[in-house]
Amino acid sequence: MNPVFRKLQAVNQVLTLCRATPCIQRPVWDSVDKRQYKSMPTHGIGRWRHFIPKEPPKKKKDKHQMKPILAATDTAYGSLSVRVSGHDMTLVEHYSQYIHNLCNRLGIKVAESYALPTKTTEVMLMQEQGTKMFVEAVLKTHQRVVQLSSLDATLCPLFMGVVLKNQPEGVRLSVKEHTEADFHSRFKGRPELEGLMAQINQ
Amino acid sequence: MSSALSRSLCRVLTRHRATISSCRALFLRFRAEPKKKKKVDPRRELVLRERMKKKLKKLEKVPPEFIPVEDLITPAKYLDETRERSAPRLSFEESERRALLLKEWCRYKKNQHMAEVEAVELALEAQREALEELKLESEELYQAALKPDPLLFPFTHEGPAYTPANTKYYAPDGKYNDITKVYTQ
Numbered sequence: 377m378n379p380v381f382r383k384l385q386a387v388n389q390v391l392t393l394c395r396a397t398p399c400i401q402r403p404v405w406d407s408v409d410k411r412q413y414k415s416m417p418t419h420g421i422g423r424w425r426h427f428i429p430k431e432p433p434k435k436k437k438d439k440h441q442m443k444p445i446l447a448a449t450d451t452a453y454g455s456l457s458v459r460v461s462g463h464d465m466t467l468v469e470h471y472s473q474y475i476h477n478l479c480n481r482l483g484i485k486v487a488e489s490y491a492l493p494t495k496t497t498e499v500m501l502m503q504e505q506g507t508k509m510f511v512e513a514v515l516k517t518h519q520r521v522v523q524l525s526s527l528d529a530t531l532c533p534l535f536m537g538v539v540l541k542n543q544p545e546g547v548r549l550s551v552k553e554h555t556e557a558d559f560h561s562r563f564k565g566r567p568e569l570e571g572l573m574a575q576i577n578q
Numbered sequence: 579m580s581s582a583l584s585r586s587l588c589r590v591l592t593r594h595r596a597t598i599s600s601c602r603a604l605f606l607r608f609r610a611e612p613k614k615k616k617k618v619d620p621r622r623e624l625v626l627r628e629r630m631k632k633k634l635k636k637l638e639k640v641p642p643e644f645i646p647v648e649d650l651i652t653p654a655k656y657l658d659e660t661r662e663r664s665a666p667r668l669s670f671e672e673s674e675r676r677a678l679l680l681k682e683w684c685r686y687k688k689n690q691h692m693a694e695v696e697a698v699e700l701a702l703e704a705q706r707e708a709l710e711e712l713k714l715e716s717e718e719l720y721q722a723a724l725k726p727d728p729l730l731f732p733f734t735h736e737g738p739a740y741t742p743a744n745t746k747y748y749a750p751d752g753k754y755n756d757i758t759k760v761y762t763q
Contacts, residue, residue: 439641440641440642440644448726448728450721450724450725451724451725451726452726453726453731456731462737465649481695481698482698491647491649491650492647493645493646493647493648493758494647494648494649494758495756495758496756496757496758496759497754497755497756497757498754498755498756498757499752499754500752500753500754500755501750501751501752502750502751502752509752509753512752514757516648518649529724529725529726529727530705530709530724532726532727532730534698534701534702534705536733538694538698540735543735543737543738544737545737545738545739545740546737546739547737548734548735548736548737549733549734549735549737550732550733550734550735551731551732551733551734552731552732552733553731553732562644562645563642563643563644563645563763564642564643564644564645564761564762564763565760565761565762565763566637566642566762566763567762568637569634569637569638572630572633572634572637573634575630576627576630576631576634
């Protein structure tokens with residue numbers, strides 16, 4: 377037992393000697409886990425990616441999603457579509473742009489603004505001598521649609537008034553409720569799909 | 579045995595130029611065997627259905643395409659670089675006159691737009707004041723005023739015309755044909 381005590385005493389003496397002389401080369405840390413470079417004041421000085429707003433990952437196949445059709449409430453109309461159609465393309469386009477700008481100014485929310493396919497009409501007239509018909513002219517009707525998501529009932533008369541006052545000649549304005557059928561009419565017909573569906577349902 | 583007999587009878591009858599339907603009827607009557615139910619039929623139907631469903635799934639995976647709008651596609655003949663119209667050479671006075679005219683037009687249109695915006699603002703303010711007064715008067719009428727008009731839509735209006743319609747106009751006989759191209763996917 378005695379030699380053990382003597383060894384302990386010797387170790388104690390050595391430890392006190394160590395504590396007396398301070399070590400300059402290696403600084404004393406609180407715990408072994410703390411890394412000094414993260415506590416530096418300049419840590420993360422070059423980071424910039426966290427400033428950019430995060431974008432959702434882009435899907436390659438973007439299915440054309442229909443914007444939700446709102447129903448009429450107590451104070452506002454539901455989704456409306458303002459259709460501008462005429463034979464003169466410049467007038468029709470400029471008028472639709474004017475309506476879009478007016479909606480932005482008045483604070484009316486515009487869901488979409490698109491063009492519908494052009495309708496070609498053949499005008500056939502009877503010949504002066506005989507009963508044959510001959511092609512006189514080919515007329516093209518251009519259509520543009522401004523789809524409004526909702527329209528306040530208080531803004532409605534003002535909006536309609538301004539729009540009607542600025543209507544150019546030869547351009548027809550038509551405002552009606554937007555339906556799903558209107559949305560689907562913009563797509564190409566798929567007779568094979570419909571045929572298959574009919575066959576399966578039989 | 580019975581089938582062989584019926585077959586021979588059939589041959590005899592054909593020799594005597596009997597009709598095929600009577601021969602067949604005779605044959606069936608003489609067969610006297612119960613009809614065998616084909617076990618493959620319901621399975622074949624199921625297989626066909628599955629095939630059709632698979633085809634449908636494949637077709638449904640393809641997203642629908644928009645009908646192309648002719649207005650937004652530049653016709654090929656305008657993309658030809660050989661046809662080019664050079665700008666006309668103007669004299670100094672003419673170009674000055676044009677620039678000054680443009681500025682006048684700009685000013686005129688700006689005044690028009692400002693007047694319109696002001697009118698809209700005034701109308702909005704007047705409407706707001708009126709609604710406030712109505713609210714003070716009676717709550718019921720105020721709520722009724724805020725309600726949307728269900729009979730307004732659908733609404734159609736033709737643009738104004740330069741001249742009124744000619745009452746004595748005799749329209750020639752003819753008809754309209756819709757020749758819009760129909761696209762299918």
